[in-house]
Amino acid sequence: MTDAAPAPDRFSRLRARPEGFEERSKALTARRYARERRFKALGLGAILVAMALLLILLSSVVRQGYGAFWQTYVRVPVTLDAAVLDPKGTGDPEVIGKGNFQKLIYEGLFGLFPEAKARPERRQLTRLVSSGANLILRQKVLDDPSLVGTTRDVWIVASDEVDQFMKGAIARDAPPAARPLKDGAIAAIDRLEADGRIEQRFNTLLFTQGDSREPELAGIWGAVVGSFYLMLVTALLSTPLGVGAALYLEEFAPKSRATDFIEVNINNLAAVPSIVFGLLGLAVFLGLFNMPRSAPIVGGLTLTLMTLPTIVVATRAALRAVPPSIHQAALGIGASKVQTIWHHVLPLALPGILTGVIIGLAQALGETAPLLMIGMVAFVVDAPSTPFDPSTALPVQIYLWADSPERAFTERTSAAIMILLAFLILMNLIAVLLRRRFERRW
Amino acid sequence: MNRFLLSVAAVALLASAGSAAARDQIRIVGSSTVYPFSTTAAEQFGNKTDFPAPVVESTGTGGGLKLFCQGVGEGTPDIADASRRIKDSEAEACAKNGVEDITEVKIGFDGIVIANSRKAEQDDLTQKQIFLALAKDVPQDGKMVANPYRRWNDIDPSLPDKKIEVLGPPPTSGTRDAFVELVMDKGCEEVPETAAMEGDAKKAACRTIREDGGYVEAGENDNLIVQKLEANKDAFGIFGYSYLEQNQDMIQGSKIAGVAPDFDAIASGKYPVSRPLFVYVKNAHVGVIPGIKAFMAEFTSDAAMGEYGYLADKGLIPLPENDAEKVRQTATGMTPMDTSSL
Numbered sequence: 001m002t003d004a005a006p007a008p009d010r011f012s013r014l015r016a017r018p019e020g021f022e023e024r025s026k027a028l029t030a031r032r033y034a035r036e037r038r039f040k041a042l043g044l045g046a047i048l049v050a051m052a053l054l055l056i057l058l059s060s061v062v063r064q065g066y067g068a069f070w071q072t073y074v075r076v077p078v079t080l081d082a083a084v085l086d087p088k089g090t091g092d093p094e095v096i097g098k099g100n101f102q103k104l105i106y107e108g109l110f111g112l113f114p115e116a117k118a119r120p121e122r123r124q125l126t127r128l129v130s131s132g133a134n135l136i137l138r139q140k141v142l143d144d145p146s147l148v149g150t151t152r153d154v155w156i157v158a159s160d161e162v163d164q165f166m167k168g169a170i171a172r173d174a175p176p177a178a179r180p181l182k183d184g185a186i187a188a189i190d191r192l193e194a195d196g197r198i199e200q201r202f203n204t205l206l207f208t209q210g211d212s213r214e215p216e217l218a219g220i221w222g223a224v225v226g227s228f229y230l231m232l233v234t235a236l237l238s239t240p241l242g243v244g245a246a247l248y249l250e251e252f253a254p255k256s257r258a259t260d261f262i263e264v265n266i267n268n269l270a271a272v273p274s275i276v277f278g279l280l281g282l283a284v285f286l287g288l289f290n291m292p293r294s295a296p297i298v299g300g301l302t303l304t305l306m307t308l309p310t311i312v313v314a315t316r317a318a319l320r321a322v323p324p325s326i327h328q329a330a331l332g333i334g335a336s337k338v339q340t341i342w343h344h345v346l347p348l349a350l351p352g353i354l355t356g357v358i359i360g361l362a363q364a365l366g367e368t369a370p371l372l373m374i375g376m377v378a379f380v381v382d383a384p385s386t387p388f389d390p391s392t393a394l395p396v397q398i399y400l401w402a403d404s405p406e407r408a409f410t411e412r413t414s415a416a417i418m419i420l421l422a423f424l425i426l427m428n429l430i431a432v433l434l435r436r437r438f439e440r441r442w
Numbered sequence: 443m444n445r446f447l448l449s450v451a452a453v454a455l456l457a458s459a460g461s462a463a464a465r466d467q468i469r470i471v472g473s474s475t476v477y478p479f480s481t482t483a484a485e486q487f488g489n490k491t492d493f494p495a496p497v498v499e500s501t502g503t504g505g506g507l508k509l510f511c512q513g514v515g516e517g518t519p520d521i522a523d524a525s526r527r528i529k530d531s532e533a534e535a536c537a538k539n540g541v542e543d544i545t546e547v548k549i550g551f552d553g554i555v556i557a558n559s560r561k562a563e564q565d566d567l568t569q570k571q572i573f574l575a576l577a578k579d580v581p582q583d584g585k586m587v588a589n590p591y592r593r594w595n596d597i598d599p600s601l602p603d604k605k606i607e608v609l610g611p612p613p614t615s616g617t618r619d620a621f622v623e624l625v626m627d628k629g630c631e632e633v634p635e636t637a638a639m640e641g642d643a644k645k646a647a648c649r650t651i652r653e654d655g656g657y658v659e660a661g662e663n664d665n666l667i668v669q670k671l672e673a674n675k676d677a678f679g680i681f682g683y684s685y686l687e688q689n690q691d692m693i694q695g696s697k698i699a700g701v702a703p704d705f706d707a708i709a710s711g712k713y714p715v716s717r718p719l720f721v722y723v724k725n726a727h728v729g730v731i732p733g734i735k736a737f738m739a740e741f742t743s744d745a746a747m748g749e750y751g752y753l754a755d756k757g758l759i760p761l762p763e764n765d766a767e768k769v770r771q772t773a774t775g776m777t778p779m780d781t782s783s784l
Contacts, residue, residue, distance in 0.1 A: 131752065135489055174691040178560065213482040213756070290517055292465065294497055379481040381488050381495035390467065390497045400500075403663050405478065405688040405757070410665070 061421075065414025071203035071216060072158040072166045074129055074192060076108040080141060082149040093142050101134035101141070105156055112197070113188060124184040128192075130157040132217045136205075157205070158198070160215040160408035162189060166200060169407060206415060210381050211397065215408030218401070220416055222383040226296050226376070226391030227365060227423075233300025233387055234307060234364050239357050241304070242311030249312070250319045251341055270309035277306045278370030286374060293375040294390035302370045307360035314356020318349040351438040358431040362424050368395045394420045465516045468496035468737055472506025472523030473616050475552055475682050476719050479753050480523050483741040486752065490740065493733035496521075503616040510722065511536035520727040520734055524720045525552065525616035530784040543725035543778035547738065548769055549747055551759040553683035553708035553716040554621055555695040556608075559675040563602065566697040569714070571597050573629025575606045576657050578650040581635030589652045609660040609667045610680035620717040621680055622649050625698075628714070668693060683708060683716075684757025708759045716759065725776050738773040742766075 082089065085099040109125050116122055133156045140154075141147050161180045164170045170179055172186065181189075192198040209219030245266075253259045281302030285291045291298050322345050330340040346353075371377060377396050384391035392400070398420065401413040470480050477500040488495025501509065503524045510522035511532060528546070536544065556567065574597045579586040594601035611618040630636045630648035639647055651657050660667045660679070667679040668689050678696065683703060686695050695703035698714055707713040721741065728734045740746060747753050749760050761769060771777075 131755075132489070171691055178690045178694070180688075180690070213478065213485050286517070293469070293517070294499070375499055377499065379477070379484065379498040379500075381485055403474075403500075403665060405664065405685045407688055 061414045061417050065411055065416075065418050067167050067169075068206060068411040068415035069203050070167075070200040071205065072163040072198060072200050073155040074109075074158050074162070075153050075197040075199075076105060076129070076156045077111060077151060078104050078108040078137065078154045078156075079151040080104065080148050085141070085148050091145055091148075093145065096145060096148065097138060097142060099138070099141075101137045102131070105129055105133055105137060105154075108154075112192070116184075121184055124182055125188060127159055127181070127185055128162050128188060130159050130214055130216045132212065132214050133157050135217075155201070157216050160406055161185075162198075163216055164408050165189065166198070167411075169411075206412070210383050211379060211392065211400070212381065213379075213404075215404075215406045215412060218409070218412060220394065220397055220419060222380055223392050223394045223397035223416075224419075225383040226299075226380075226396075227393045229296035229384060229387040229391065230299045230303060230393055231361055231365060233297055234303045235357070235361055237300065237304040238307045238311055238360065242308050242357070242360075243315050243353060245308070246312045246315035246319060247341065247346075250316050251337070251345070266309050266312050270313060273369070274306055274367055275369040275373065277302055278373030280305060281370060282373045292388055292390070294378050294380070295388050296376075296384060296391050296393075297387040298374050299371050299376050299393065300387065302374060303364040303367060306367065306370060307364050310360035310363065311353075311356050314359070315349070315353045318352025318356065319345060321352060322348045348440060351435045354434045354438075355431045358427055358434070362427040362431075365393075365423060365427070366395050366420065368393075368399055371396055394423070466732055467494040468521065468731055468734055469519040470496050470498040470521040470523060471501050471509050471519045472499075472521075473503040473525040473719070474500045475525040475616055476523035476549070476721065478684060478756050479549065479719070479758050480521075480721065480741070482752060482756050483737070483746055486746065487733075487737050487740045491733070491736055493736065496733075496737060498523075503619075507532045507722070508535075510724065511539055511541055513539040514541055514724065514726045516731070518724075520724050520731050521737075522722040524722060526619055526717065527720060528722060528784065530781075533781040533784055537781070541724055541726065543776075544781070545723040545725055545738075545772060545776050546779035547721045547723065547742065547773045548718050548761065548765070549721055549741065549758065550719055550753065550761055551708060551716045552719050552757075553703050553713055553759060554617060554624065554680060555683055555686045555703045555715075556678050556680055556698070557671065557686055557693045557695045558678050559671050560692060560694050562604075562675040564694050564696060564702070565594075565602065566700060567601075568632075568699050569625050569629035570632040571601065571629070572625050572698075573633065573648075576608060576626065576651050577630075577647070578652045579647060581633060584635070586635075586647065589654070589656065591656075604676040606656045607658065607674070607677040608656065608680065609658045609670055609677055611664075612659040612661065617680070617682060621715070622651075624715045624717065626651070682757070683759065687757045705754075705759065709762075719758070723773075723776065725778055728776055735774065735776065738776075739770075742770045742773040 081104065084104065085096050086092075088095070106122075106126050106129075109129065110116065110122060113121075113125060116125055136157060137154060158166075161170065162185075165172075165181055165186070166189070170181060176182060189198065205217060206219045208221050209217055210222030212218040249259060249263065281298060285298045285301055286293060291301075326344050326348065327340060330344045331337070335343065368377065371393060375390075376392055377399065378390065378392060379400070380390050380392050382389075394416065398413055398416045401409045401416060468484075470484065472480075477498060480496075481498045484496040484498055487493065499506075499519075503526060506519075506522045507524060507528060510519050512518045528544070533544070536542070556572065558565065571594075574580055574589075575591060575594065577589055580589050580591070581587075582590065591597050591606060593603060593605055595603045610621065627648050630644070636644065636647045660670065664679075664681040664685045667681055668685060671677055671679045672692050679693070683695075686693060686703065687705075697703075701707050701713045703713050703715075708716045721738075723734065723738060743751075744766075745751050747758065747760055747766065751758075751760070754760055760766065
């Protein structure tokens, strides 16, 4: 490597470069660089395409769905006539609860439009407010019986047609035969708007109500509770089973054909389409054990079958990542195998196991196909109070709304997708945080 | 920790096995066409009475009746929705499993529409033209050949010059069954060559739908078809009237034999492509599962299936007044149907 005076060089003939060597080598290098650049560009392109597709998906969901977080309300002076609601003045909620609240709302509305006397005109007016508005008013009065006998302005939920009209989803200039709101109704809306009696407010009903056939009253609460029970059952069953199976296979099982066979099968199960687990759940839990149809407990059991392979595979990987030296050190100072596992291996593998569990659960949260077979794709109004009551789940609610003819369900579908995505992001975030917090590197 | 989880799991399992009994809400399964109506009735019933709202599953008519006929007991549904009448074979299967007394309730009609985008002209088609446009084989010069028609005006010069492209339901759908029966079979009868055929050959000729792209199976999601029509103004879609009613600002129903599919035309029977919708009740469950009688009374009440009822708002075409009264009596009296008439 020294630059000493060149001695007669024995290798000069070998080192002598052939004709045009410089150019050729330069061209070769340039080609290699170009290839590298192309490869990098392709990789970057793949990322960009993926991001663009994701962006298109998300933006279309958000664009269609954000409207659902607002709902149109109409301010109507309602006379809670004691003679109608509680003629004997009992104050008994049984009696008040039976009152015709819808009629009271309509009468308040007619009071705002005294010129509308004929039935067809009044019929147009009744279409302004939700046909289920009585339920909300009824609840309000039952919560505060002192309202009976008073007249007050109440914000009443508008019908889905008015809501869609206010949001611009129903064109004003469409031919009258082609729009659900007739001229009379539109004129009434314009007047209410001029009087400040109509406005869009945050749609709390979307979060507090169960499913409904009236889009303006439909909410995701029932589905959220159903999904919660599903996740609870799935987590309680699949975690101990999955982790236990992985521990046995990794730490105790002898290497034999039988364990190889089991291993192959677990990996196979992870790739089985989820509808197959639904069929299995239908045959075993409903057919054999006679468990209730549409119940989250059965859904949870079915989803447990589905998430088990994911958890077993992730747990085994986490266990294998614990350095053998820790294992051997514990055994070396006389710890039993069980002590080694409980005191040393499991705590170190825990972040990996938890990540596997959460990802498995997140997968189960977005699943509909297996639930279809066990009857959880159903119209259920009441939120379940135990895991044995009929219920739906979030993705099922999305599926059901997507298939409903009413226009207003389109935006609610997208809103429900946004809520489901928020839950999924939250779960994956927890997985990342747990890993960050507890992960140890060697 | 793990031991705790395991024991919780064991308790959960045991509890679930023990609670399989006792059901206090009505269970309804069946047709996706009837689903919007039975869910609306279920919700109203839940609000108006002290009974919990029935649980409704949309399984399709065939799938629903299969579940319904599985037997008597809490594990089986109480009510089945159907967009066609129960078949003889289904009634037999029911009887074999001990489901003998069934109450048949006709709740109203549904029109099947052939619609296109409002950006295009409203068309006037006949059943014969639709048959020729959608059949797999059509007669030509005395023999059956693979459907040669690519554009509507190939069939009849009075029809518009646009590609034949119809989006419709798959064979599993009750809407498809009804479409085949009410449009294809009728159209088939009007073509002399196919009308002259007999037996299975006729059935095949009339009911087989082309698979070369003229007819696109668009899945069970009718909203999707509506959106596709909006995007492609040459295409037609086949679906139930309620979807047309909800999307009238985007799509229009084609006239069939000169009659446009509107509420009055379907109710009066002038619009030729309409079918009755049914609800079947398992009599053995009445009195065992609470509220079945009250629910059927609500479902058939004037406030529900009457001319101005809430089901009419959802697109159900009501029965004529006399029939409605009869249906009401059947439903509240739980008169079992005569299965020998099938």
